[in-house]
Amino acid sequence: MTRYTLSSLLLIMIVGLGSCVTDPNSPGLEYMPDMYRSPAVEAYVDYGEDPYYKTEEVAKSQRNTISARKPVEGTIAQVKSGDFNMPYAYPNTDEGYAAAGANLTSPLATNQENIEAGMEIYQIMCTHCHGEKGEGDGAISRNGLIKGIPSYTGKLKDLPVGNIYHTLQYGKGLMGSHASQMTQKERWQVIEYVKVLQNGGEMPEFDANGNVLTAAASSDEAAQDQPQ
Amino acid sequence: MNKILFKLFTAAFLLTSLGTSASVWEGGNAENGEALFNANCASCHYTTAEVLAAPGLLGVKDRWKGVSDETLILWIQNPQAAAETGDKYVKSLVERYVPTYGWMTAQAVSAEEVKDIMAYVQVAATQVAGAGDATAGADCPTIGDDLEESGSASTTVWFLILLVLFIVVALAASGVRNSISNAIANDGDAEAGLTYTDRVKAWMGRNMAFVSIIGLVLVAYGATIGYQALMGVGVYEGYQPDQPIKFSHSIHVCENEVDCQYCHSSASKSKHAGIPSTNVCMNCHKGIKKGKQYGTEEIGKIYAAIGFDAATGTYIDGEGNNGHKAPQDDFDGDPIKWNKVHNLPDHVYFNHSQHVVVGGLECQNCHGDVQKYTVGRIAPVDEVAALVNDYPGLIPLSKPTLTMGWCIECHNKAEIDLASSDYYEEIHNRLKNDVRGNEELRKYMEDEEITVRELGGWECAKCHY
Numbered sequence: 172m173t174r175y176t177l178s179s180l181l182l183i184m185i186v187g188l189g190s191c192v193t194d195p196n197s198p199g200l201e202y203m204p205d206m207y208r209s210p211a212v213e214a215y216v217d218y219g220e221d222p223y224y225k226t227e228e229v230a231k232s233q234r235n236t237i238s239a240r241k242p243v244e245g246t247i248a249q250v251k252s253g254d255f256n257m258p259y260a261y262p263n264t265d266e267g268y269a270a271a272g273a274n275l276t277s278p279l280a281t282n283q284e285n286i287e288a289g290m291e292i293y294q295i296m297c298t299h300c301h302g303e304k305g306e307g308d309g310a311i312s313r314n315g316l317i318k319g320i321p322s323y324t325g326k327l328k329d330l331p332v333g334n335i336y337h338t339l340q341y342g343k344g345l346m347g348s349h350a351s352q353m354t355q356k357e358r359w360q361v362i363e364y365v366k367v368l369q370n371g372g373e374m375p376e377f378d379a380n381g382n383v384l385t386a387a388a389s390s391d392e393a394a395q396d397q398p399q
Numbered sequence: 400m401n402k403i404l405f406k407l408f409t410a411a412f413l414l415t416s417l418g419t420s421a422s423v424w425e426g427g428n429a430e431n432g433e434a435l436f437n438a439n440c441a442s443c444h445y446t447t448a449e450v451l452a453a454p455g456l457l458g459v460k461d462r463w464k465g466v467s468d469e470t471l472i473l474w475i476q477n478p479q480a481a482a483e484t485g486d487k488y489v490k491s492l493v494e495r496y497v498p499t500y501g502w503m504t505a506q507a508v509s510a511e512e513v514k515d516i517m518a519y520v521q522v523a524a525t526q527v528a529g530a531g532d533a534t535a536g537a538d539c540p541t542i543g544d545d546l547e548e549s550g551s552a553s554t555t556v557w558f559l560i561l562l563v564l565f566i567v568v569a570l571a572a573s574g575v576r577n578s579i580s581n582a583i584a585n586d587g588d589a590e591a592g593l594t595y596t597d598r599v600k601a602w603m604g605r606n607m608a609f610v611s612i613i614g615l616v617l618v619a620y621g622a623t624i625g626y627q628a629l630m631g632v633g634v635y636e637g638y639q640p641d642q643p644i645k646f647s648h649s650i651h652v653c654e655n656e657v658d659c660q661y662c663h664s665s666a667s668k669s670k671h672a673g674i675p676s677t678n679v680c681m682n683c684h685k686g687i688k689k690g691k692q693y694g695t696e697e698i699g700k701i702y703a704a705i706g707f708d709a710a711t712g713t714y715i716d717g718e719g720n721n722g723h724k725a726p727q728d729d730f731d732g733d734p735i736k737w738n739k740v741h742n743l744p745d746h747v748y749f750n751h752s753q754h755v756v757v758g759g760l761e762c763q764n765c766h767g768d769v770q771k772y773t774v775g776r777i778a779p780v781d782e783v784a785a786l787v788n789d790y791p792g793l794i795p796l797s798k799p800t801l802t803m804g805w806c807i808e809c810h811n812k813a814e815i816d817l818a819s820s821d822y823y824e825e826i827h828n829r830l831k832n833d834v835r836g837n838e839e840l841r842k843y844m845e846d847e848e849i850t851v852r853e854l855g856g857w858e859c860a861k862c863h864y
Contacts, residue, residue, distance in 0.1 A: 195639040195776075198742070200632045206744035214671055215739050241728070263725065265501050295658040300683075310656035317686045319441030326439075326507075341725065344443050344452040344504075347682035348725065352664040 248354075255355040263341040268334060275333030279359045281366070283381035286374070289364030292357050296349060305368035317345060323368040330369070335362050423468040423510070424460050427518030435516050436523075439506050446523040450712035451686055453500045456520045463488065472510050478503045499713055499722045539653035540771055571613065578602055633744075634799045639776035640738040645697050650690075652770035657683075659762045659769070666751045666762070674737050677705040678726050685712070706730035740775040741766075741801065748862050759819065764793045765800075777801060810856035815849050 201207050242248065247256055261267035261275070279285045294303075302308035305323035312320050321327050339358045342348040353361065367374060376384040436446070440456075448457040463471055466488050474481035474489060479502065482493050508516065579602055593601070603610045651657045660666055665673035680701045688709050690698050701707070705726050706715040715721045717729030743749055754760045762769065767778025768786060777800055784795035794812050798804030817823040830836030843849050855861060 195637060196641055198635050198638045198640075200628070202632045203744075206746060207742055213745065215674060215737075265497075295660045296664075299655055299657045299661070310654070311683065311687075314655060316655070317442065317683070318437045319439065319443070321442065342682075343501075345686045347678065347685060349682065351676065351678060352661070354668075 250354065250356070259340050261337060261340075267341075268337050268343070271337035272331040272334035275331075275336055277332050277336075277359050277362060279356070279363060281363055281383055283377040283383075285360050285363045286367060286383075288357075289360035289362065290367075292353065292361045293364045293368075296353060296361065300346075304372045305365065323365060324371060328369050332362050332366065335365060423471060423514050423517055424521070425514075427514035427516070429515070429518040429522045431512075432515035432517070432519030433523070435508065435512050436519050439508060440516065443500075443503070446520050449688075450710065452712060453503065454496060459520060460517070468510075472513050475503075475506050475508060475513055477505045479505075499711075499724070501724070539649050575599070575602065578606070634802060635742070635777045636779040636800050637777060638740060639772075639774060640740060642737055642774045643735050644700050645693055646774055647692070648769050648772045648774070650692075660755075663762075666755050668752055670748075670750045670752070672751045677701055677735065681705060681707065681726065700735065704732045704735045706732050740777060743801065746863055747803075748864065757820075758813070759792075759816070761790050761792065763790050780805065806862070807852075807857060810851040813851045813856075815851060815854060817849065 198207075247258060249256060255278075261271040297305075298309055300307075300309040300311050300317060300320050301323070302312065302320075306325075307320035307322045309320070311317050323330075336358060337343075338346060339349045339353065339361075341350075349358070378384050443452040445451050445455040446457065448455045466486055470481055470484055470486050470489060473484070474492075478493075481489050579598055651662075652659065662675040662679055663672040664675075664679075665671055684698055684701055685707070688698060689695055695709070699709070702709055707713075707726075708715055708721040711721055713721045714723040714726050715730055716723055716727040717731060754765075755762075763783075763786060765778075765783070767783045768789075769775075769778075780796055780798065780800045783793070783800065784797070787793050787795045794809055796805055796808050796812075798808050815823070817827075827840075830840050843853050850856070
């Protein structure tokens with residue numbers, strides 16, 4: 172046991188202790204780092220740290236590319252339901268907005284399933300600006316960051332569904348396009364709920380099949396019931 | 400008859416004189432105007448020169464100098480109709496701004512209300528635009544802010560421990576030296592011819608108990624350190640890398656109530672929760688140009704990446720021309736290089752949508768109180784377990800976050816809501832009608848609960864293939 176052994180022991184202890192200091196910027200010790208930063212195609216992996224590093228040129232080109240990409244131009248997202256495969260037909264112009272308002276209608280039925288799904292999507296996608304009940308009083312508006320968000324029971328009460336869809340597709344005024352965050356079906360579902368909000372926010376009553384009980388339908392039933 | 404005529408004339412005279420002398424720029428109620436402005440105009444116009452979704456209104460009085468009040472009011476109530484009047488200034492406005500910002504929406508305000516609005520616009524021109532309410536978010540604690548400090552504090556503690564250890568060892572060593580020199584002095588020249596090593600060996604032989612205790616302590620200490628280091632391999636708890644933008648989850652989620660899935664919208668649709676692309680940032684930051692903590696500096700990085708010109712409120716294309724309504728595909732900006740925080744090795748398959756949609760988990764069940772963080776961070780398991788009362792359905796776990804032990808611990812404890820899908824009913828019916836199925840069913844129901852594990856959540860191939 173020499174002084175050297177003692178000092179090397181000390182050194183090991185210092186190194187050992189040093190490795191216990193937590194650095195929030197370090198992921199810690201990785202067993203087989205190439206499994207964590209794999210060369211296999213994977214979203215959000217920094218290929219610049221590829222362990223199968225070829226040349227600086229390749230690494231640089233990989234490092235400077237975006238993981239989240241737009242779909243290839245001209246391609247159409249395939250979803251299960253055939254109704255939602257078609258690209259949007261109206262251009263991002265004032266004329267397109269007017270035409271969508273006049274001609275575009277929802278492919279979805281106004282029923283319990285769609286309205287409730289729409290409500291869930293609304294609470295994720297819309298409430299922070301438009302407010303829980305669509306009165307334009309979301310937290311961002313209350314905090315004074317974006318002012319003047321119109322109310323569904325006020326200025327937007329009679330806004331046709333085509334215009335709402337057009338706005339979700341392209342954005343309007345300060346509102347941006349939400350096409351990248353919601354599928355076509357989700358957009359129509361949220362519109363089903365916005366229609367409820369335009370009518371004051373009272374959820375309609377549904378029959379056993381989930382269809383909306385309109386005032387006319389229920390009075391019909393009442394009329395049918397009476398003779399019996 | 401004459402009297403009536405006279406009255407009519409006076410009324411008409413009064414009306415016209417009112418219309419001409421009391422112009423739209425004077426006598427309005429600014430307070431009333433503020434409410435009207437915020438309700439009708441503020442979503443597109445600032446009262447300063449800055450552009451929001453349409454030109455700022457600073458100096459609007461001077462710009463509209465040569466135009467009649469009727470035309471201005473008509474322009475607000477029905478812009479297309481105002482353009483048809485053939486007024487020169489209105490025509491120039493249409494040519495200059497409509498291609499970029501589109502037609503203004505017709506506003507249902509009366510002439511009197513326009514007066515109030517204009518009074519407010521002139522008063523408010525000096526107010527800072529887009530700064531928001533500084534008092535907002537007082538109830539939103541941020542635990543990420545002081546993390547760096549606590550990190551350095553723990554470093555100091557370790558250095559103190561090291562120092563104490565060093566002193567102990569140094570004292571022990573000097574003790575060794577003293578004993579040796581004492582030994583030399585006592586034994587006279589008996590050991591004079593021996594080397595230093597031999598002398599130490601001889602001393603160690605005589606002080607066996609002391610040496611073995613020191614040795615035992617050292618070995619135990621080394622073993623502990625080694626064990627801890629090995630247990631820390633591949634454990635990411637507390638990992639919180641610096642990000643290219645000083646983003647704050649606390650400001651976005653807690654203060655402004657943006658849902659997690661607004662930005663991480665693919666959590667319900669795909670394997671990845673998704674890092675929002677810059678166009679999603681722009682859905683709010685087109686209007687919110689100044690951050691609460693860092694002003695325009697951090698938000699400016701989004702603009703640089705997507706090609707947004709904050710001064711004109713429009714997007715830039717590949718040739719450097721601005722004036723576009725939407726982000727341009729050919730703009731060649733440097734993407735924001737976010738650092739991935741939650742990273743699994745490539746032999747593990749994990750799917751967010753399975754857990755969010757089918758499992759119905761809240762984000763916080765695994766990620767902890769992210770709404771109190773600044774940038775993304777891997778929540779230590781104890782921190783998440785402590786939230787058990789805040790989030791119904793949260794299962795407190797004990798193994799470190801993002802390790803396999805953690806995954807299977809949860810799969811073992813998580814109960815399946817059999818009413819959540821017709822699938823389970825179908826499977827139940829099939830099992831009921833089968834002899835072997837009946838045995839299976841009995842096995843499932845032995846403990847009166849059906850966990851993810853019982854339905855295959857511990858199968859290797861569920862996550863590894």
